[in-house]
Amino acid sequence: xxxxxxxxxxxxxxxxxxxxxxxxxxxxxxxxxxxxxxxxxxxxxxxxxxxxxxxxxxxxxxxxxxxxxxxxxxxxxxxxxxxxxxxxxxxxxxxxxxxxxxxxxxxxxxxxxxxxxxxxxxxxxxxxxxxxxxxxxxxxxxxxxxxxxxxxxxxxxxxxxxxxxxxxxxxxxxxxxxxxxxxxxxxxxxxxxxxxxxxxxxxxxxxxxxxxxxxxxxxxxxxxxxxxxxxxxxxxxxxxxxxxxxxxxxxxxxxxxxxxxxxxxxxxxxxxxxxxxxxxxxxxxxxxxxxxxxxxxxxxxxxxxxxxxxxxxxxxxxxxxxxxxxxxxxxxxxxxxxxxxxxxxxxxxx
Amino acid sequence: xxxxxxxxxxxxxxxxxxxxxxxxxxxxxxxxxxxxxxxxxxxxxxxxxxxxxxxxxxxxxxxxxxxxxxxxxxxxxxxxxxxxxxxxxxxxxxxxxxxxxxxxxxxxxxxxxxxxxxxxxxxxxxxxxxxxxxxxxxxxxxxxxxxxxxxxxxxxxxxxxxxxxxxxxxxxxxxxxxxxxxxxxxxxxxxxxxxxxxxxxxxxxxxxxxxxxxxxxxxxxxxxxxxxxxxxxxxxxxxxxxxxxxxx
Numbered sequence: 001x002x003x004x005x006x007x008x009x010x011x012x013x014x015x016x017x018x019x020x021x022x023x024x025x026x027x028x029x030x031x032x033x034x035x036x037x038x039x040x041x042x043x044x045x046x047x048x049x050x051x052x053x054x055x056x057x058x059x060x061x062x063x064x065x066x067x068x069x070x071x072x073x074x075x076x077x078x079x080x081x082x083x084x085x086x087x088x089x090x091x092x093x094x095x096x097x098x099x100x101x102x103x104x105x106x107x108x109x110x111x112x113x114x115x116x117x118x119x120x121x122x123x124x125x126x127x128x129x130x131x132x133x134x135x136x137x138x139x140x141x142x143x144x145x146x147x148x149x150x151x152x153x154x155x156x157x158x159x160x161x162x163x164x165x166x167x168x169x170x171x172x173x174x175x176x177x178x179x180x181x182x183x184x185x186x187x188x189x190x191x192x193x194x195x196x197x198x199x200x201x202x203x204x205x206x207x208x209x210x211x212x213x214x215x216x217x218x219x220x221x222x223x224x225x226x227x228x229x230x231x232x233x234x235x236x237x238x239x240x241x242x243x244x245x246x247x248x249x250x251x252x253x254x255x256x257x258x259x260x261x262x263x264x265x266x267x268x269x270x271x272x273x274x275x276x277x278x279x280x281x282x283x284x285x286x287x288x289x290x291x292x293x294x295x296x297x298x299x300x301x302x303x304x305x306x307x308x309x310x311x312x313x314x315x316x317x318x319x320x321x322x323x324x325x326x327x328x329x330x331x332x333x334x335x336x337x338x339x340x341x342x343x344x345x346x347x348x349x350x
Numbered sequence: 351x352x353x354x355x356x357x358x359x360x361x362x363x364x365x366x367x368x369x370x371x372x373x374x375x376x377x378x379x380x381x382x383x384x385x386x387x388x389x390x391x392x393x394x395x396x397x398x399x400x401x402x403x404x405x406x407x408x409x410x411x412x413x414x415x416x417x418x419x420x421x422x423x424x425x426x427x428x429x430x431x432x433x434x435x436x437x438x439x440x441x442x443x444x445x446x447x448x449x450x451x452x453x454x455x456x457x458x459x460x461x462x463x464x465x466x467x468x469x470x471x472x473x474x475x476x477x478x479x480x481x482x483x484x485x486x487x488x489x490x491x492x493x494x495x496x497x498x499x500x501x502x503x504x505x506x507x508x509x510x511x512x513x514x515x516x517x518x519x520x521x522x523x524x525x526x527x528x529x530x531x532x533x534x535x536x537x538x539x540x541x542x543x544x545x546x547x548x549x550x551x552x553x554x555x556x557x558x559x560x561x562x563x564x565x566x567x568x569x570x571x572x573x574x575x576x577x578x579x580x581x582x583x584x585x586x587x588x589x590x591x592x593x594x595x596x597x598x
Contacts, residue, residue, distance in 0.1 A: 230414065
């Protein structure tokens with residue numbers, strides 16, 4: 001009987017990989033460093049997900065319950081892999097408590113880290129309490145408390161959502177599009193308008209990237225049904241006039257500077273590489289790409305392959321990714337792991 | 351020091367104090383020339399709602415500023431100041447002051463509807479231009495345009511009698527717009543008609559001019575149309591926060 005597959009990370013990608021392996025009758029060991037499964041959607045308290053509008057705790061919760069408990073999945077919470085030795089087919093992973101696990105292959109579903117808005121101090125996060133992140137707004141909605149200004153709990157009259165916070169910004173070394181924030185922001189804007197019909201929501205953007213079918217359901221719907229306004233301007237600065245926040249920038253369509261009062265400013269934060277990626281890279285001996293995500297050896301023929309044979313990657317560990325694509329990649333990684341013995345080891349394309 | 355490039359600044363943004371002393375220093379006259387900031391300091395959400403409430407303005411919030419309307423526009427081709435895309439933006443942001451700068455050209459839309467066919471979002475810019483011109487009139491920013499005066503005279507005759515009498519439409523229109531009835535083109539046309547038309551037809555025309563024809567049993571229709579028109583006008587005025595009745 002073959003050894004189990006080691007899966008690192010219990011978010012959508014890892015849960016999907018574990019389920020795919022279990023469904024095929026293969027054993028896996030799922031290592032999660034937090035005290036519960038679910039990954040970012042659960043740990044960060046997301047509200048309704050794109051594109052299904054299901055609550056995260058329902059949608060991801062269902063993914064959790066099908067692998068935990070499951071006789072084919074051995075879940076280890078509150079731990080992480082400290083050492084990873086051996087050769088493909090005969091890996092040995094050492095966990096934090098010294099436990100050794102033998103594994104045939106490994107799947108890294110180690111995810112991402114939300115961009116920390118402190119790194120863009122000109123946009124007021126950390127200075128003004130009413131400057132918040134999309135994650136915080138998700139929590140306001142999912143907790144049932146509603147969208148309120150943190151400073152005094154009032155209902156905001158006017159909300160600005162700033163896109164590309166921690167994305168597409170060479171100044172801070174974030175040369176990627178985080179892919180999901182446009183759609184998530186449109187979704188949040190609609191949820192704010194739904195809860196607070198008298199609150200006007202403005203989205204400040206450089207480009208709108210609600211790709212594919214999200215165009216109609218999120219971008220158009222937010223404008224046509226919910227009257228959300230989109231302003232083409234990258235905001236220069238968020239300050240305060242002592243009462244309200246002042247959002248300053250150039251409205252590029254009228255070539256005029258704007259300095260508009262708002263009650264709440266929301267940063268649509270991007271997806272950074274996982275802060276643990278340097279450690280993961282050295283423990284698992286896998287290469288990171290130039291942006292700091294786990295590198296893929298090949299784009300087309302071996303979808304989930306890292307630079308180390310027998311070690312696969314899926315989900316946002318290898319770059320900004322949507323939940324549904326992370327799930328698909330989890331399946332792809334499971335498939336790669338299951339067919340490992342038949343597969344020829346492909347050299348990493350440099 | 352005088353500001354040399356005043357031509358680059360809108361004249362109303364140049365402020366000069368005739369008598370001004372700052373910390374004991376006399377800076378009267380050009381010494382105290384200030385330039386007002388050109389920053390936009392607020393949005394007015396009511397404006398889009400007002401225009402959206404008028405017939406034709408319903409889809410204005412769909413606009414994503416692609417510029418297809420302006421690119422397709424017949425009038426823009428001859429007057430670059432005529433820019434529907436820009437006005438839609440100003441309305442959506444509530445920049446009334448900026449819109450009013452163009453109040454004397456907005457009504458020049460010729461309703462060719464090329465914008466309507468070009469627009470990927472079905473904003474119907476032609477209808478938005480109509481609603482905007484209507485809004486400007488209702489708010490009292492622009493006088494009634496000649497075409498509105500013509501339409502009103504035309505419609506009031508139809509409502510009154512169920513028919514129009516061409517001569518009366520023209521006479522009313524020229525009177526309301528302060529134009530002479532003896533327009534050369536009109537004189538030429540009438541003379542031509544008299545020369546060429548059979549005598550019996552001319553007599554019929556003459557009688558119709560003195561005793562305008564009426565549609566029989568029109569009073570019920572008139573009452574219904576009048577009620578409907580009043581309802582619409584009252585709704586428009588209410589959307590703009592104006593009295594239900596009254597002139598602009």
